[in-house]
Amino acid sequence: MTIARAQLVSPDITAYYHCVSRCVRRAFLCGEDQLTGKSYEHRRYWVEQRILALAQVFCIDICAYAVMSNHYHLVVHINREKAAQLSDKEVIERWGKEHQLPQLILKYLKNQTSASEIQTCRKIIHLWRERLYSLSWLMKELNFSIAKQANQEDQCRGHFWEGRFKSQALLDEKALLAAMAYTDLNPVRAGIAKTPETSAYTSIKRRLDTLNTAQAPQLKLFPFVGESSQKKSDGIPFHLIDYIEWVDWIGRQVREGKPGYIDNKQPSILIRLSANHMDSFYLCTQLERKRCLWIGSSKRLQIVKDQLNRQRLHGLSV
Template identity: 40%
Template sequence: MHVNQQQAEAWSVQEVLERWHRLHKGTLLTQMYLNPELRAQLDASQLQCVNDTAEIYRQRLYDLSWFMRQLNEHIAREANKEDKCTGRFWEGRFKSQALLDEAALMACMAYVDLNPIRAKMETTPESSKHTSVKLRAKAVQQKKAQPKTLFPFVGNPRNNMPQGLPFQLHHYLELVDSTGRIVREDKRGHLSLEASPIMQRLGIAAEQWLSLSCEFEQHFSGAVGKERLLRQYHQGLGHKRTTGLSRCRCLLNSA
């Protein structure tokens, strides 16, 4: 999940309310504000109330917890309707981990994309159901643009870089495919750095990569990144201890 707070803070009141009203009815005043004819009837105090309400909505629209709350409610309603029951769909709170650098981002992406193969539900990444790598591979095979529903790959970091994943798409697909072959064979094979430009750029050794991409959740429970970034992250949150330091130091510090 990529949260772009800076973009959300640049939205106008109009855009914030339009986005919120796609999910909720809002208030009587916000409904009037979105109607050009009724907006003219609002006085200064009512407009201030609309602005205050819009700021609350704005913060919710870029809040990960609110996103999960909305998602959970929708899925629970549909599942309960199908199963003819009531209650929450997920029992516990969702797990949230901050990915602090490119190495952590890539390792987590590959770990998720390889889930079906590790579970022996699929044999190749491009055939794995409900994964982003399948959608990306399908678009490449059909010579189409990258899927609009996914954050795009925009190439290696550079000046005036557009928003997106800081890797080459074909390099990522090759890396996931070669890693998936090793995982599928149920043994630790050899992963050549020459065939993995992303690993080469980030300085991740083959053994480190296999451990990251196959055991990500076993190694990390909180924020993930190089030691320096991890310390900065916890200091920014006012934490006295830097959790997960030894694992990040061992697996990511060469990156």
């Protein structure tokens, strides 16, 4: 039975989510079509640039991404507090970057509205504020623009993406770490890249490239702030160097049915999370094999089950 998106995505339960969106047509999103020989590799750039552009508009931080041949992965942080702190003008500016503003709002910005019109404007701005931290709206904006470009290029109409994107709630730090590593290692697991630093159109490559060129302000990704941070909403609660070592270790593990793997060394982050190697490896390998919509400890899964008043919960315990 289909579960309402409002239950699948709830900032009251967790701010972190792993999302996957897949194509429905035979033709690849990217890469090379084996039947026609036509290359769609340039579309991977479309998707990456669109993700980074929308991250500057929405109050949804991008923790990790990977653009594959017929699907893409996103790990996001819903920053509802950031949206709440925006002024009305800032909300209008953000929404106006991607949408044409109605004349009433333009009058509002020029202080040319009546008292009744001001109330109407405030209702509109409140709606936009909510949309700025809506995961469904982010995915809608992302998928619509890519589908439009691809359909124009293919000279056809119809659906380009599956009707609903898949989302998994990441209930704790272990789940977040596993989802990010799983996402960043997708090209390695698929055998199209030998190492994370050569995995084109992934967040880990972008982080490493930015680190090497000292262009941190241009990163446009949710930063790593370390576990000592008092405000975890300001960044990912790990150190970047630990995450890089962690991805190396996970990537070294050989998975059945997956041709790709990398060399690595043991990461110190496992000790801080009180997770042993095999438990962490199990979580990364089972992330998409099972029908799990919520990922976290047994205790956290039980809390979510009670919050949602559900008899059963399709979750993965870690």
